[in-house]
Amino acid sequence: MDWEKIKLGSWSAAGGAILAVFVGFNFGGWVTGGGAAAMAKELAADAVAERLGSICVAQLNRDPDKDKKLIEMKGKDSWDKGRYIEKQSWAIMPGEDKPDSRVADACAKQLAAKT
Numbered sequence: 883m884d885w886e887k888i889k890l891g892s893w894s895a896a897g898g899a900i901l902a903v904f905v906g907f908n909f910g911g912w913v914t915g916g917g918a919a920a921m922a923k924e925l926a927a928d929a930v931a932e933r934l935g936s937i938c939v940a941q942l943n944r945d946p947d948k949d950k951k952l953i954e955m956k957g958k959d960s961w962d963k964g965r966y967i968e969k970q971s972w973a974i975m976p977g978e979d980k981p982d983s984r985v986a987d988a989c990a991k992q993l994a995a996k997t
Contacts, residue, residue, distance in 0.1 A: 927984065934975055935988030941972045942989070952993070963990035 906912040913921070942948055955966050964987040967973050973981035973989055 931982065931984035931988045934982070934985045935992050937975060938967065938972045938985055938989035939992050941974075942967075942970070942993070945970070945972070955990075955993070960990075960994075963994075966990075 942951075945951060951970060955963055958966050964973075964983060967986040967989050968981040968983060971981065973983075973986035975982060975985065
């Protein structure tokens with residue numbers, strides 16, 4: 883047996899496996915089970931916030947000063963519109979005590995799409 887060839891082949895196989903794992907996780911989109919669960923949880927929270935954004939818009943529409951407040955909101959930067967909506971209490975969902983920032987951001991996106 884030629885131990886040098888076996889040793890070279892073994893090191894090449896190990897190096898190739900390490901390279902495949904590195905490329906797969908960094909560029910190939912591979913994720914661990916924990917990473918996939920975290921991404922799924924984040925996507926679910928975003929989807930719920932998008933749906934609740936419609937309730938936020940409905941609560942805005944019931945505000946007697948909505949026209950004035952919408953004009954104020956349009957003057958704000960895009961990153962600050964969610965905060966403005968939170969301060970107006972439109973992002974407080976039924977049964978909750980405080981506004982949800984994700985819902986406020988989703989509400990701002992829905993309002994921007996309508997105008």
